Amino acid sequence: MPLIITIAVLSLLKYLEVGFLDALSWWWIIGLAGFAFIYFEFLERMLGLDKRKDHAHFEKMKKDRLKRSFDKSK
Template sequence: MPLIIIIVSLIALKYFEIGPFAGISWWWIAGLMGVAFIWFEFLERMFGLDKRKAHEEIEKTRKERVKKTFDSHKRR
């Protein structure tokens, strides 16, 4: 996500010609977009980062459900 924020910021700085970013080439920004595309489409899947986030969400939800169930049984 930080890569996307950097890309959007660079696009805005280049478009509005702010500071030293007015002089950079659009190719640098396009190159960063290519890196982001490769990261999110291929490398993240290869390293299993997309699945890890999903598993963490499921595990968190499961733990909350178990805790809520045991808390309700203790009250009875």
């Protein structure tokens, strides 16, 4: 998400020609957007980063449910 926000801010600042970004080529921003696309579509899946958060969340729910059920039975 920080990468997407960075691309959006850089694009806006480049469009408004603020500061040093007026001399920066659009290709740098397009390249960064291309890198973000490749990362989120391919690398994140290959590394399993897209499922890691889901699994951690479901494991926590499972542990909480087990703890509640054992606490009620005592």
